[in-house]
Amino acid sequence: MAFFTKTPVHSVLFSLFLLMIPICVYSQEPTQDQAVHTIPKPIHYQQPTPPPIVYQDTVIFNSFALPVIFDADHWRSGQALTPECPLTKQLFPPLRFSAHKLFADAYRKNSINRLAYNYLIKNNLNQIKYTAADFTGKVEPIEKIGTNIFQFLFKIDYDLPFDKSAKPERIAPKRRYWLYNGNHKIQLSQNYISQNWYKGGVRNVNLINRHDVTFNYKKDKFQTNNFAEWRLNIYTNPNDTIRHGSIGEDLVRIYSDFGYQAIHHWFYSANIEVKTQLFKNFGENSTQAISSAFAPLYVNIGFLGLRYQIEKTFTKVRGKKINFNMDLSPLSVQYIAVLNKNIDPTRFGISENSHHLTNFGTAVNARWLIYFNKYVNFNSRFYYFTNYNTVTAEFENTLNMPINRYFSTSVYLFLRYDDNKQIVKDPTLGYIQINELLSFGFNYNW
Numbered sequence: 001m002a003f004f005t006k007t008p009v010h011s012v013l014f015s016l017f018l019l020m021i022p023i024c025v026y027s028q029e030p031t032q033d034q035a036v037h038t039i040p041k042p043i044h045y046q047q048p049t050p051p052p053i054v055y056q057d058t059v060i061f062n063s064f065a066l067p068v069i070f071d072a073d074h075w076r077s078g079q080a081l082t083p084e085c086p087l088t089k090q091l092f093p094p095l096r097f098s099a100h101k102l103f104a105d106a107y108r109k110n111s112i113n114r115l116a117y118n119y120l121i122k123n124n125l126n127q128i129k130y131t132a133a134d135f136t137g138k139v140e141p142i143e144k145i146g147t148n149i150f151q152f153l154f155k156i157d158y159d160l161p162f163d164k165s166a167k168p169e170r171i172a173p174k175r176r177y178w179l180y181n182g183n184h185k186i187q188l189s190q191n192y193i194s195q196n197w198y199k200g201g202v203r204n205v206n207l208i209n210r211h212d213v214t215f216n217y218k219k220d221k222f223q224t225n226n227f228a229e230w231r232l233n234i235y236t237n238p239n240d241t242i243r244h245g246s247i248g249e250d251l252v253r254i255y256s257d258f259g260y261q262a263i264h265h266w267f268y269s270a271n272i273e274v275k276t277q278l279f280k281n282f283g284e285n286s287t288q289a290i291s292s293a294f295a296p297l298y299v300n301i302g303f304l305g306l307r308y309q310i311e312k313t314f315t316k317v318r319g320k321k322i323n324f325n326m327d328l329s330p331l332s333v334q335y336i337a338v339l340n341k342n343i344d345p346t347r348f349g350i351s352e353n354s355h356h357l358t359n360f361g362t363a364v365n366a367r368w369l370i371y372f373n374k375y376v377n378f379n380s381r382f383y384y385f386t387n388y389n390t391v392t393a394e395f396e397n398t399l400n401m402p403i404n405r406y407f408s409t410s411v412y413l414f415l416r417y418d419d420n421k422q423i424v425k426d427p428t429l430g431y432i433q434i435n436e437l438l439s440f441g442f443n444y445n446w
Contacts, residue, residue, distance in 0.1 A: 177219045185210040187410060187441030206235040206248070208410075208439045221261035225325075228254045232279075233437070240284050249435065250277035250291075257327055257365075259307045269307035271327050271365060273300040288342075295340035296348040300385065302329025302363050319374030325367055332363035334385050334392070349390075349420035361387035375402045393417040400443070408443035412436065 121128065189206040208231075215226040233248035240246060253275045259267030275298040280289045307327045314320040336357040338345040350357045368380040376399075383394040395415040402408035414435040425431060 178215065178217050180213070180215045182214065182446050183210075183212045184444045185408075185410065185439075185442065187408075187439035187443070189437060189439040202238050204236045204238070206233060206437065206439065208233050208437065208441070222259070223261075223267070224256065224258045226254075226256045230278075237284065242285055242287065243282065246284070247279060247281045250279050250281060252276050252278060255365075257307065259309075262306075265308055265310050267307040267309065269302075269305050269327055269329075271300075271302040271305075271329065273365075274298070289340075290343065290347065292340045292343060295338045295343040296345075297335075297337045297339060299333075299335040299337075300363060301333045301335075302327060302365070303331045303333075305329035305331070317373060319371055321371050323367075323369040327363075327365040329363045329365075332361055332385065334359040334361065334363070334387070346422045349418065349422045351422065359385070359387040359390075361385060376400065390420050391417065392420070402443060406442060406444060407440070409438075409440045410443075411438055 185208065187208045189208070190204075191206075192203045210229070210231045212227070212229045214228075217224045217226075229251070230253075231249055231251045233250075234245050235248050236244065237246045253273065255271070255273045257269055257271035259269040261267050276294050276296070277291060278293055280292040282288065283290050305328050307325065309325040311323045312321060336348055336350060336359075338348060338350060338355045341355070345355055346352055348357075362385070364382070364384040366382040368378070370378045370380075372378070379398045379400070381394070381396045383392075385392045393416070397413045399411040400408055401410070412435075416433040416435075417431055418433070419431045423431065
C-alpha cells in the first residue's frame with residue numbers, strides 16, 4: 001500500500017527526469033572541436049573524384065578550390081608560439097558581421113565554411129603546402145574608405161605621365177591676305193494717299209533690291225580694295241496708264257583702287273570706277289526709253305594720286321569703330337557713253353549729235369563707314385569731279401538699323417549735283433537732284 005500511495009509522486013519525478021535529459025542535451029552549446037566532428041566525413045568511392053577545374057581567368061569565390069593554407073587560427077596543439085613565429089600571422093583578417101537579423105544568413109554561411117575549412121586542415125595535414133608566412137607582403141592591404149565620399153569626386157590624379165620639359169607645340173596660323181564681306185537687302189516701303197488728299201499725291205509701293213560685295217587684298221605695303229554693287233528700285237505709279245510699275249533706280253557699279261604705302265596712313269594710289277544699268281526705263285505714259293543697259297556708261301579713272309586711310313576702334317563701346325578713306329586724283333579722266341542710239345544723250349551731258357564725252361580734270365573719292373555699336377552703322381560715299389568748267393558731285397548716305405540678324409530698317413538719302421550745260425535746270429532745286437527712301441525688310445550680312 002505504501003508503494004502505491006507513493007506511486008504518483010515517484011511517477012511524476014521519473015517523468016520529469018526523462019523529460020530533462022533531451023532538453024539538457026539539446027540546450028548544451030557544443031564546443032568548436034565537437035562542432036567539427038559533427039560534420040560527417042565524405043564517402044570514399046572506389047574511383048577517386050577528379051579535382052575541380054579552375055581557370056586562371058575566373059574569379060574564385062569558393063575557397064575549397066584553392067590550395068590549403070595554414071595560419072595561426074588552425075593551431076590547436078597548445079604549443080606556445082613566439083611573436084616572431086610566422087605561423088602567428090593570420091592569412092585573412094577576421095570577418096565581422098553585425099548581430100542584426102539582416103546578416104544572419106551571411107553569418108551562418110561564413111561559420112559553416114570556416115568549420116569545414118578547419119575540418120579539412122585537421123584531417124588532411126599531408127595536403128598542406130603553404131603557410132601564411134609564404135604570402136607575407138603579397139596580399140594587397142584593404143583600402144579604408146572615408147565617410148566623406150565627395151572627396152573622390154574631385155580627386156586630382158598626380159600620377160599621370162607628364163614631361164615638364166616638354167613645351168606645347170606652336171601652330172603658326174596661315175595669314176589671310178584676302179578679306180571679303182557682303183550685304184544683301186530686299187526691302188519694302190509703302191505709301192497710301194486718298195484721292196481727296198488736300199495736297200494731292202499718288203499712292204505707291206516700293207521694292208528695294210540691293211546687293212553689295214567687297215573684296216580687299218593687303219600684303220606688306222601693297223593693297224587693293226574692290227567693291228561691286230547692284231541696286232534696283234521698282235515702284236508702282238497709278239498715274240502711268242501704260243505700265244503697272246516703273247524703275248526708280250537701276251545701278252551696277254564696280255570700284256577698285258590700288259595703293260602702295262608711302263608713310264603711315266598715306267598711300268600712292270590709282271582708282272577706276274565703272275557704272276551702268278541693266279534694264280530699260282521709260283517716262284511716265286510714254287513708250288520712249290530714257291535709259292537702258294550701257295546707256296549711259298560711266299568710266300572714271302584716277303591716275304597717280306594719294307590716298308589717306310585710317311581706322312579707329314573704341315574699346316569702351318563694343319563694336320564701335322570708324323573707317324575713313326579718301327582718294328585724291330589730280331589727274332583724272334571721266335568718260336561717258338550712250339551706246340543705245342534710241343536714248344537721248346543730252347540727258348547725260350552729251351551733245352545731241354554725239355554719243356561719247358571725255359573730260360579731263362581732278363577727282364576726289366571718299367568714304368565713311370561708322371559703326372555706332374555692333375549693329376547700327378552709317379555708310380557714306382562722296383564723289384567729286386571737275387573739268388574746271390563743270391562740276392559733277394554725288395553724296396550718298398545710308399543708315400542701317402537692324403532689328404535682328406535678318407531684318408532691318410534703312411534710311412537712304414542720295415544727293416547729286418550736275419551743272420552740265422546740256423542738263424535742264426530745275427526752277428526750284430536748280431542742279432541738285434534728290435533721292436530719299438525709308439524702307440524695312442530682309443537684311444543679311446556675311
